[in-house]
Amino acid sequence: MLIQTRTHGFVHPTSSDITPQAAYQNRRQLMQRIAAGAAGTGMASWATREAFAQTARPGKLAALAGGKSAVAGAMTVEKITPYADATSYNNFYEFGTDKADPGHNAHTLKTTPWTVEVEGLVKKPAKYTLEDLLKLSPMEERIYRLRCVEGWSMVLPWVGYSMSELIKKVEPLGSAKYVEFVSLADPKTMPFVGSRVLDWPYVEALRLDEAMHPLALLGFGMYGEVLPNQSGAPVRMVLPWKYGFKSGKSIVKIRFTDKQPGTAWNKAASQEYGFYSNVNPEVDHPRWSQASERRIGEDGLFAKKRKTLMFNGYEAQVGQLYAGMDLKKNF
Numbered sequence: 133m134l135i136q137t138r139t140h141g142f143v144h145p146t147s148s149d150i151t152p153q154a155a156y157q158n159r160r161q162l163m164q165r166i167a168a169g170a171a172g173t174g175m176a177s178w179a180t181r182e183a184f185a186q187t188a189r190p191g192k193l194a195a196l197a198g199g200k201s202a203v204a205g206a207m208t209v210e211k212i213t214p215y216a217d218a219t220s221y222n223n224f225y226e227f228g229t230d231k232a233d234p235g236h237n238a239h240t241l242k243t244t245p246w247t248v249e250v251e252g253l254v255k256k257p258a259k260y261t262l263e264d265l266l267k268l269s270p271m272e273e274r275i276y277r278l279r280c281v282e283g284w285s286m287v288l289p290w291v292g293y294s295m296s297e298l299i300k301k302v303e304p305l306g307s308a309k310y311v312e313f314v315s316l317a318d319p320k321t322m323p324f325v326g327s328r329v330l331d332w333p334y335v336e337a338l339r340l341d342e343a344m345h346p347l348a349l350l351g352f353g354m355y356g357e358v359l360p361n362q363s364g365a366p367v368r369m370v371l372p373w374k375y376g377f378k379s380g381k382s383i384v385k386i387r388f389t390d391k392q393p394g395t396a397w398n399k400a401a402s403q404e405y406g407f408y409s410n411v412n413p414e415v416d417h418p419r420w421s422q423a424s425e426r427r428i429g430e431d432g433l434f435a436k437k438r439k440t441l442m443f444n445g446y447e448a449q450v451g452q453l454y455a456g457m458d459l460k461k462n463f
Contacts, residue, residue, distance in 0.1 A: 213286040217429045226322035234362035243366040252388035255303035269297035276372035279444045285425045291353030296344045311343040312393040314385035336380035337393040373446040375409045406463035413440035
């Protein structure tokens with residue numbers, strides 16, 4: 133849960149609200165390592181992700197210290213989804229369509245070296261290495277709700293920074309209205325790329341003002357650790373007020389354009405997956421209701437479903453982005 137402050141209108145929970153203290157030792161050391169890019173042993177940890185995956189338990193990387201939020205005085209009242217649940221129940225169709233497939237198959241993803249190319253209607257197009265991106269802005273730890281269109285939800289602690297930091301760096305032209313995010317599509321390391329379920333590569337997009345909103349995150353870690361492969365390593369989108377499929381994973385290209393881009397699920401089934409895909413309990417998916425949700429980790433036989441919140445509970449923060457729009461038509 134996000135609490136209002138004088139800094140961007142909201143603050144983020146502190147580490148003590150997320151997991152036991154033992155899991156967050158040496159937090160400042162990680163922040164220094166991340167900010168420093170490839171220097172020192174911190175980046176060695178990022179570079180040897182595959183080695184960790186082989187030696188750690190399935191679905192979990194060797195622990196790294198987390199990055200403390202730069203905004204003080206925050207609190208949360210929601211229970212964090214257990215790491216094991218969050219990393220074993222995923223949508224990442226490049227590695228399979230079953231929720232367990234990414235955890236089983238994503239070990240083949242190679243995350244080093246990694247480059248993100250920024251192009252289109254910007255003054256300063258560039259190619260950023262992962263190390264460049266990590267040095268671009270101080271990391272923060274943020275607890276965000278994640279709501280998926282299938283009717284399930286989680287509460288996750290992400291590590292990253294606002295997309296606006298990168299956007300300001302490349303200086304969009306006045307004609308730029310949208311930002312397109314392109315995921316890696318490598319059939320050699322992603323076994324389901326090429327399947328007929330989607331048009332590859334996976335593409336998502338936002339209006340420029342949405343991408344500039346402080347809640348829109350470039351994510352590099354979760355639970356104080358580097359992102360597991362199945363969760364979108366090494367860099368992904370995190371958009372807490374939209375359905376989960378809008379948060380593209382394993383981003384390799386960011387393109388600024390004056391026209392609304394075609395996006396993966398909108399192209400596959402526009403009647404079911406709108407361009408905006410804001411969480412809205414009043415707009416049902418054609419095949420199921422969106423009025424309630426099942427929180428992963430609280431899914432026992434008699435577990436009560438939760439009422440779905442407008443904009444996933446972030447209406448006060450993002451509602452103004454859609455003032456005057458018909459949210460049933462622009463779903």
